[in-house]
Amino acid sequence: MENLKKELLEAQVGKVLENEPLANHTTMKIGGPADLLIIPKDVDAVKHIMDEVKKHRADWTVIGRGSNLLVLDKGIRGVVLKLGAGLDHLVINDQEITVGGGYSVVRLATSLSKQGLSGLEFAAGIPGSIGGAVYMNAGAHGSDISRILVKARILFEDGSIEWLTNEEMKFSYRTSVLQKERPGIVLEAVFQLKQDDREKITKKMQQNKDYRKETQPYNRPCAGSIFRNPLPEYAGQLVEKANLKGYQIGGARISDMHGNFIVNAGGATAQDVLDLIQYIQTKIKEDYNVDMHTEVEIIGEASE
Numbered sequence: 001m002e003n004l005k006k007e008l009l010e011a012q013v014g015k016v017l018e019n020e021p022l023a024n025h026t027t028m029k030i031g032g033p034a035d036l037l038i039i040p041k042d043v044d045a046v047k048h049i050m051d052e053v054k055k056h057r058a059d060w061t062v063i064g065r066g067s068n069l070l071v072l073d074k075g076i077r078g079v080v081l082k083l084g085a086g087l088d089h090l091v092i093n094d095q096e097i098t099v100g101g102g103y104s105v106v107r108l109a110t111s112l113s114k115q116g117l118s119g120l121e122f123a124a125g126i127p128g129s130i131g132g133a134v135y136m137n138a139g140a141h142g143s144d145i146s147r148i149l150v151k152a153r154i155l156f157e158d159g160s161i162e163w164l165t166n167e168e169m170k171f172s173y174r175t176s177v178l179q180k181e182r183p184g185i186v187l188e189a190v191f192q193l194k195q196d197d198r199e200k201i202t203k204k205m206q207q208n209k210d211y212r213k214e215t216q217p218y219n220r221p222c223a224g225s226i227f228r229n230p231l232p233e234y235a236g237q238l239v240e241k242a243n244l245k246g247y248q249i250g251g252a253r254i255s256d257m258h259g260n261f262i263v264n265a266g267g268a269t270a271q272d273v274l275d276l277i278q279y280i281q282t283k284i285k286e287d288y289n290v291d292m293h294t295e296v297e298i299i300g301e302a303s304e
Ligand SMILES: Cc1cc2nc3c(=O)[nH]c(=O)nc-3n(C[C@H](O)[C@H](O)[C@H](O)COP(=O)(O)OP(=O)(O)OC[C@H]3O[C@@H](n4cnc5c(N)ncnc54)[C@H](O)[C@@H]3O)c2cc1C
Pocket: 027, 061, 062, 063, 064, 065, 066, 067, 068, 069, 083, 101, 102, 125, 126, 127, 128, 129, 130, 131, 132, 133, 134, 135, 136, 137, 138, 139, 140, 178, 184, 185, 186, 187, 217, 218, 222, 223, 224, 225, 297
């Protein structure tokens, strides 16, 4: 790890932080340290980091804005690449948008609405990066990333870079090919939008945001929906029916506003959240015989 760090520092790949608490990089404000957290300065830097990671046989993880993550208390070994500034280019060519993997989804939705470009209204309140949104096939209000993505440029573990088409991304409910089948890093994405009335788009986005504020603990430290909806059931409704809203373990609490949100009510550890997740899974299985699977990505090492 020392040699890897030295080489990456010398190569000036971006900001390199050692033993960086990931609680500083997740919306839950939870997570132990990364051995090395790197914010790459551009696409070439990402490629260089991955070449070095391969050479040193180090572990690697990519994160965006940490809005769908539960990072465990002992943190993450190896290199964590955080895509943000440096991979936040945006090119608007008529109705086709090319955008960097580190670009903020909310920022993109807002700037496209101002140009009268429709298609990303659903994402107005999704606090992730483009890379995280493509990986998750993020969605809301009956739409998702798969509806607008033309192709995504992916850096794979073997160092190759490929454009994957919408079909090759194998999108379905909150999943893509990147999750298990073909791990890689979303460097950039191309979206196809439609020209429409600016006021109509901004009104729709405002409605979506207002709905969130009314129904979700939007400004509390959380990671969005904890569970995938076990369709046709909705995770939040099952939790509410089981009378679990407001239930708390340590500093982790099931939101009083929405049954599918766990908030860090103050000083929560990842273990508190894990225990609460397991408690909910057991209770819902007992009461309704439904298996609840997490939507939030659980990564890193747990404390013993
Ligand atoms: C208040 C709140 C509301 C939310 N509402 C919604 C919602 O309505 N709909 C919805 O779908 N989600 C929602 N989320 C969850 C979250 O915002 C999305 O899943 C988002 O797409 C995650 O992006 P991120 O950049 O934060 O990814 P992270 O949380 O940083 O990472 C999530 C996963 O994506 C992977 N990843 C991140 N960047 C890349 C990349 N460049 N290349 C490859 N893989 C990458 C990571 O390895 C990880 O496995 C909400 C979250 C919060 C806190």
